[in-house]
Amino acid sequence: QSVLTQPPSASGTPGQRVTLSCSGSNSNIGSNSVHWYRQVPGTAPKLLIFRDSQRPSGVPDRVSASKAGTSASLVISGLRSEDEADYYCSTWDDILRGWLFGGGTTLTV
Amino acid sequence: EVQVLESGGGLAQPGGSLRLSCTISGLDFSASPIHWIRQSPGKGLEWVSTISGPDYLMFYVDSAKGRFTISRDNSNNTVYLQMNNLRDDDSAVYYCATVEAGGYADQFQYWGQGTVVTVSS
Numbered sequence: 709q710s711v712l713t714q715p716p717s718a719s720g721t722p723g724q725r726v727t728l729s730c731s732g733s734n735s736n737i738g739s740n741s742v743h744w745y746r747q748v749p750g751t752a753p754k755l756l757i758f759r760d761s762q763r764p765s766g767v768p769d770r771v772s773a774s775k776a777g778t779s780a781s782l783v784i785s786g787l788r789s790e791d792e793a794d795y796y797c798s799t800w801d802d803i804l805r806g807w808l809f810g811g812g813t814t815l816t817v
Numbered sequence: 818e819v820q821v822l823e824s825g826g827g828l829a830q831p832g833g834s835l836r837l838s839c840t841i842s843g844l845d846f847s848a849s850p851i852h853w854i855r856q857s858p859g860k861g862l863e864w865v866s867t868i869s870g871p872d873y874l875m876f877y878v879d880s881a882k883g884r885f886t887i888s889r890d891n892s893n894n895t896v897y898l899q900m901n902n903l904r905d906d907d908s909a910v911y912y913c914a915t916v917e918a919g920g921y922a923d924q925f926q927y928w929g930q931g932t933v934v935t936v937s938s
Contacts, residue, residue, distance in 0.1 A: 710861070743924040745862070752912055752931055753854075753862065758924035796862050800922040806876050807852070807864035 711736065712797055714810035720787045720817055728782040728813045730797030736808055740800040742780040744773055747794045747812075756795070757782065784815075792817050819843035819927045823913045826932030829903050837898040837932060839913030844927075847871065848918040851889060851896040852925060855909035855934075865911070868896060869921040876921065880906075903936045910934075 713731040720726040730742065744757040755764050757773040760780065770785040784791055797810040825837040839851060853865040866887040867876045875887050886899040900907065911932050914925035 740922060741924070745925070747862075752928045753925075754928065755924055755926055758926070764926070794861075798862075798864075798925070804879075806878055807854075807867065809854075809862040809864060812861040 710809065710811040711801065711804075712799065712808050712810035714795075714797060714813045716811065717814045717816065719815070722787055722789065722817060724787045725783065725785045726787060726815065728784075728795050728815070730780045730782070730810050732778050732780075732799065732808070734778060735803040736778075736799045736801040737775065737780055738778040739802050742773070742775050742797055742799045744780075744782050745796045745798065747796065748792075749794065753796065787817050789817050791815060819915075819917070821913050821915065821927050821929035823911065823929045823932040826911060826934045828935045828937065830938050831903060831905060831936055833903050833936070834899070834901045835903065835934060837900065837911055837913075837934070839896045839898075839929065841894050841896075841913075841915060841927075844915070844917040846894040847891040849915045850919060850921040850923070851887075852914045853887065853896075853898050854912045854914055854925070855907075856912070856931075857906070857909040860909075863909075866898060867921050870918070874921060900934070903934075905936050908934060908936045 741759040745753040746756045747753040760775040848870045889896045913929045916923045916926040
């Protein structure tokens with residue numbers, strides 16, 4: 709069971725907006741930046757969002773993220789079939805002195 | 818272009834050892850933290866170990882402490898993960914990841930394609 713909690717699945721129809729959540733605690737999300745990764749099964753993960761809300765070059769602006777307290781959210785607007793993937797949140801934990809990943813959310817479009 | 822290449826995976830018996838390598842090109846290697854992250858079949862991502870850039874700080878997930886050792890050779894742009902006393906639950910795809918000239922708590926910007934470790938008798 710992950711220290712960072714993500715719902716195991718989410719779904720939407722093309723064009724819709726979907727929000728994926730990630731819940732933690734004061735020693736991790738509450739104290740450090742949250743990063744989001746996207747993984748198509750069978751391939752390596754890719755950085756989707758860094759430092760809570762920053763998009764790397766090449767990530768479209770229909771992907772956004774935010775953080776409030778000990779929770780973070782990833783929002784994908786204008787859903788497309790190619791958005792189908794697993795999405796992971798991640799952050800550093802000051803007490804464990806290590807990195808955490810959420811259990812991942814499988815998005816179905 | 819940054820390239821991350823893992824190698825060294827394979828089949829090992831329970832209690833055996835493997836050494837994984839991660840060679841990175843296209844960035845300031847000596848200033849960059851390097852991480853190992855694994856993924857067991859059908860499961861999520863699990864961080865395993867980190868070695869920081871200039872100051873060589875090392876961190877491990879609890880299940881790896883005392884069994885795995887991370888090290889780096891800046892002259893060869895390579896990081897190693899020595900894995901001893903392997904267990905069945907160490908079977909996974911092992912990914913190497915980094916961020917250019919970042920801190921050990923910065924995002925995993927670049928990832929390799931992974932190397933497969935199978936522990937089985």
